[in-house]
Amino acid sequence: MKGLFNFFMLCAMFAVVNVRASVTKDITPLQFKGTDTERIQKAIDAANRSTHCVIIPRTGSSNGDFWSIDEALRLPSGMTVILDNCIMQLSDKCRDNMFRSDNVGIGISDPQWNHNIAIIGQGKAILRGANNPRATGDGLRNLSLNPAPNYNKDRSSYGSDAGKEGKKQKSDWRGFMILMAYVDSFQLRDVTIEYAHAWAVTFEKVLHADISRIRIHCPQYRMLNGKRIHTFNNDGIDLREGCKYFRIDDITSVNGDDCIALSALDMGEKYHKNGDINSFQVTSCAHRGPEDDIEHIYITNIKSNYAGVALRTSDSASIHHVYINGVTVAKDPQVTTPYKGCPYTLLVGNRGYGQATKVPHIHDIYAQNLIGDGRMLIEVKSPIRDCVFMNGIYTGQLADGPIVWRDNTRELSRNVTEINLIKQASKYDDSIPKYGK
Numbered sequence: 001m002k003g004l005f006n007f008f009m010l011c012a013m014f015a016v017v018n019v020r021a022s023v024t025k026d027i028t029p030l031q032f033k034g035t036d037t038e039r040i041q042k043a044i045d046a047a048n049r050s051t052h053c054v055i056i057p058r059t060g061s062s063n064g065d066f067w068s069i070d071e072a073l074r075l076p077s078g079m080t081v082i083l084d085n086c087i088m089q090l091s092d093k094c095r096d097n098m099f100r101s102d103n104v105g106i107g108i109s110d111p112q113w114n115h116n117i118a119i120i121g122q123g124k125a126i127l128r129g130a131n132n133p134r135a136t137g138d139g140l141r142n143l144s145l146n147p148a149p150n151y152n153k154d155r156s157s158y159g160s161d162a163g164k165e166g167k168k169q170k171s172d173w174r175g176f177m178i179l180m181a182y183v184d185s186f187q188l189r190d191v192t193i194e195y196a197h198a199w200a201v202t203f204e205k206v207l208h209a210d211i212s213r214i215r216i217h218c219p220q221y222r223m224l225n226g227k228r229i230h231t232f233n234n235d236g237i238d239l240r241e242g243c244k245y246f247r248i249d250d251i252t253s254v255n256g257d258d259c260i261a262l263s264a265l266d267m268g269e270k271y272h273k274n275g276d277i278n279s280f281q282v283t284s285c286a287h288r289g290p291e292d293d294i295e296h297i298y299i300t301n302i303k304s305n306y307a308g309v310a311l312r313t314s315d316s317a318s319i320h321h322v323y324i325n326g327v328t329v330a331k332d333p334q335v336t337t338p339y340k341g342c343p344y345t346l347l348v349g350n351r352g353y354g355q356a357t358k359v360p361h362i363h364d365i366y367a368q369n370l371i372g373d374g375r376m377l378i379e380v381k382s383p384i385r386d387c388v389f390m391n392g393i394y395t396g397q398l399a400d401g402p403i404v405w406r407d408n409t410r411e412l413s414r415n416v417t418e419i420n421l422i423k424q425a426s427k428y429d430d431s432i433p434k435y436g437k
Contacts, residue, residue: 074102085123121190129195136231139280205242220256259304264317312350342374349382383412
C-alpha cells in the first residue's frame with residue numbers, strides 16, 4: 001500500500017509540474033490560426049487568461065517578413081506585449097490604430113480604467129505604417145489624393161479613401177499608431193516607429209507612464225509608386241488632457257510636426273463625446289477641472305530634426321510642473337522639413353486651438369539645456385508664471401535672440417527667470433543641396 005501511495009503521489013507531482021509548465025509556456029501568435037491580426041489578437045486574449053504576456057517573434061507571419069495588421073490590436077489590463085526583433089506593419093486596407101487599450105473605441109461612451117499595460121521591444125522592433133494608407137493626418141484633416149506639399153487652406157492630407165463613395169472623407173483618432181486612454185501605468189520601450197499615419201504615440205488621461213529609447217521616422221511625406229505624397233501633423237509623442245506622472249527619455253525623432261506635444265485643449269462641445277469617430281481623439285476633450293490638467297512630466301534627452309517640445313492649453317486647462325532637460329533640434333540634410341523649417345525647440349502657449357486665455361494657466365515649467373537652429377529657440381505664446389529657462393543656445397539666424405515673447409505675454413507673465421540663454425548663429429550654408437529632395 002505504501003508503494004502504491006508513493007506512486008500516486010509521484011503522478012500527482014508530475015501533473016502539477018505539467019500544469020505549471022503549460023501555464024507558464026510562452027504565448028505567441030504561432031499557436032493560433034487565421035490572419036496575422038487574428039492570430040495576434042487570439043494570443044492576447046489567451047494570455048489575458050493566463051500569462052498576461054505575448055511574444056511576437058521575428059518569423060512566422062503570413063508573408064514571412066512582417067506581421068500585417070488589418071485592425072487595432074486591443075490590449076487589456078495587465079498585458080505585456082514583447083516585440084521580439086519583429087516588424088509589424090499596417091496593411092493597405094487598415095484604417096485603424098496598430099495598438100489601442102481595449103477600454104476605448106467607437107461607441108464606447110463610458111470608458112473604464114485599464115491598468116499595467118506594456119509594449120517592449122527586443123532587438124530591432126519596428127512598427128510601420130501602410131505602404132498606401134487609407135487616411136493620414138489628425139482628425140481635422142480632409143483626405144486628398146494630391147494634397148499640397150505645405151500649408152493648404154482645405155487642411156488636406158493624403159488618403160487612398162479620398163473621393164471614394166461611402167468612405168469617411170476626414171481623418172480621425174484611428175490614424176495614431178499607438179493610442180492609450182484611461183490607463184494607469186503604461187510602458188513603451190525600445191521600439192522604432194516609421195511612417196505613422198498621424199501621431200506616432202498618443203495618450204489621453206493616462207497616469208504613470210514610462211516612455212524610453214524610442215526611435216521615430218515620421219516625416220511629413222512618403223513615397224508611393226515613385227511619387228512623393230504629403231501627410232500632415234506627424235507628431236511623435238502626444239499627451240492630451242489628464243496625463244500625469246510621465247517619464248519620457250531618450251527619444252530620437254524625424255517628425256513632420258512636434259516631436260513631443262503636451263496639449264490640454266478644449267476644442268468645444270462638438271468634441272465632448274467619448275468614442276466619437278468624428279473627433280480628433282477617442283475620449284472627450286471637455287475640461288472637467290484639475291483632474292484633466294497635464295502635470296508632473298519629466299522629459300530628457302530628446303533629439304529632433306524639426307519642432308521640439310510644445311506645451312499648449314486653452315480655456316481653463318492647465319499644464320504645470322514640467323521638467324525638461326536636454327532638447328536638441330537640428331536640421332537633417334537628408335529630410336525635407338515642412339513649411340519654412342523648424343519653428344522652435346520649445347513652445348510654451350497657444351493661439352490657434354480653442355479659447356485662448358490671458359491668465360497664466362501654464363506654470364512651474366523648468367527647462368534647461370536647449371539647443372536649436374530653427375526660427376526660434378523658445379517661443380512663448382501665452383502668459384506663464386513661476387518658470388525657469390536655463391542654458392539655451394540658439395544657433396539659428398531668424399530671431400533676434402534665443403527667446404521670443406509674442407505680443408504682451410511678457411507683461412502678463414509672472415516670476416519667469418531666464419539664465420544663460422545665448423544666440424550663436426551657425427554658419428551652416430542653406431544653399432548646400434539637400435539629399436532626398
